[in-house]
Amino acid sequence: MILSKLAGRPFLLTAGLLTALALPWFVYPPVAMDILCWALFAAAVDLLLGFTGLLSFGHAAFWGGSAYVTGLIALHSGLPFPVAVLGGALFAAVLAVPIGFLSVRLRGIYFAMVTLAFAQMVFFVANQWRGVTGGENGLQGIPKEMFGLDLSDPFFFYYAGLPFILAGLWAAWRIVRSPFGWVLMSIRDNPARARALGYSIDRYKLLAFVLSAALSGLAGGVFTIGHGFASLQGVYWTTSGQAVMMVVLGGIGTLWGGAIGAALIVQLHDYLATAGFEETGIITGTIFILVVLLFRRGIWGTARDLIAARRARSSPAPETDRPKVEATV
Numbered sequence: 050m051i052l053s054k055l056a057g058r059p060f061l062l063t064a065g066l067l068t069a070l071a072l073p074w075f076v077y078p079p080v081a082m083d084i085l086c087w088a089l090f091a092a093a094v095d096l097l098l099g100f101t102g103l104l105s106f107g108h109a110a111f112w113g114g115s116a117y118v119t120g121l122i123a124l125h126s127g128l129p130f131p132v133a134v135l136g137g138a139l140f141a142a143v144l145a146v147p148i149g150f151l152s153v154r155l156r157g158i159y160f161a162m163v164t165l166a167f168a169q170m171v172f173f174v175a176n177q178w179r180g181v182t183g184g185e186n187g188l189q190g191i192p193k194e195m196f197g198l199d200l201s202d203p204f205f206f207y208y209a210g211l212p213f214i215l216a217g218l219w220a221a222w223r224i225v226r227s228p229f230g231w232v233l234m235s236i237r238d239n240p241a242r243a244r245a246l247g248y249s250i251d252r253y254k255l256l257a258f259v260l261s262a263a264l265s266g267l268a269g270g271v272f273t274i275g276h277g278f279a280s281l282q283g284v285y286w287t288t289s290g291q292a293v294m295m296v297v298l299g300g301i302g303t304l305w306g307g308a309i310g311a312a313l314i315v316q317l318h319d320y321l322a323t324a325g326f327e328e329t330g331i332i333t334g335t336i337f338i339l340v341v342l343l344f345r346r347g348i349w350g351t352a353r354d355l356i357a358a359r360r361a362r363s364s365p366a367p368e369t370d371r372p373k374v375e376a377t378v
Contacts, residue, residue, distance in 0.1 A: 091307030099302030107164030113284030141266025300347025
């Protein structure tokens with residue numbers, strides 16, 4: 050696959066870095082920050098869906114749970130926002146251990162439904178524990194401070210939060226290209242063979258689940274600091290569904306596709322909200338159906354396959370594949 054090979058080459062990674070650095074100059078900075086946070090969230094979901102074969106509808110628990118913990122740390126401790134964000138990511142990873150331990154033994158729709166049930170439990174706790182989470186009002190006025198610097202300007206905060214998103218994306222990239230990532234893909238493609246080779250499937254799935262939750266929590270923490278509030282919407286199941294939709298739109302099992310899907314959905318929501326159109330679900334749902342019907346592997350996945358097929362047709366056959374003609378006398 051040509052694009053999958055290019056994705057590991059320095060010039061494509063450099064192009065992605067330059068795009069991230071230049072984004073707030075061309076897009077409203079809060080929207081640019083949202084794109085990056087959702088891109089990391091989509092990459093975390095794709096780590097499970099595309100590379101481990103586990104469809105989770107419960108990742109809102111980690112995104113939203115981290116949002117609340119990040120907000121509480123920032124509000125009540127006076128610590129700089131990087132500490133709050135890392136605290137939220139750590140909470141998401143810890144929360145994922147019992148949820149993952151009870152879920153990874155299941156497969157297919159059963160795994161998806163169990164993770165959804167756990168996420169709804171987190172939603173119920175957040176809604177009822179009003180003394181801590183604020184209930185329906187959420188947490189308001191979360192500060193954006195780092196070592197005495199006021200980062201209330203969204204343009205400056207973008208570059209303060211960017212290193213966390215880039216670190217998370219780099220971690221996801223390294224995971225899927227490590228020996229651990231190859232084991233995950235073998236479990237996805239043929240779990241019986243992976244088990245026969247001596248790999249503990251449940252242990253690898255659990256570790257992938259926890260890593261995915263930590264990355265989701267990192268994205269949710271930065272998102273919360275950027276907006277200055279944490280709400281019940283973050284732990285509601287539709288948040289998980291939106292991340293899955295971004296992955297499917299961009300291309301399952303690509304990582305890059307999640308960023309494309311995030312940019313498309315966030316920009317579309319912003320445009321429709323600015324235009325005063327409230328039923329955004331109709332538009333995004335229509336686009337989702339069209340992409341699934343026309344681009345079965347998502348936008349990035351389809352482009353990757355088309356370029357690979359075109360390159361294969363234009364490349365000459367290897368010398369070893371050409372028929373040999375023996376000289377005759």
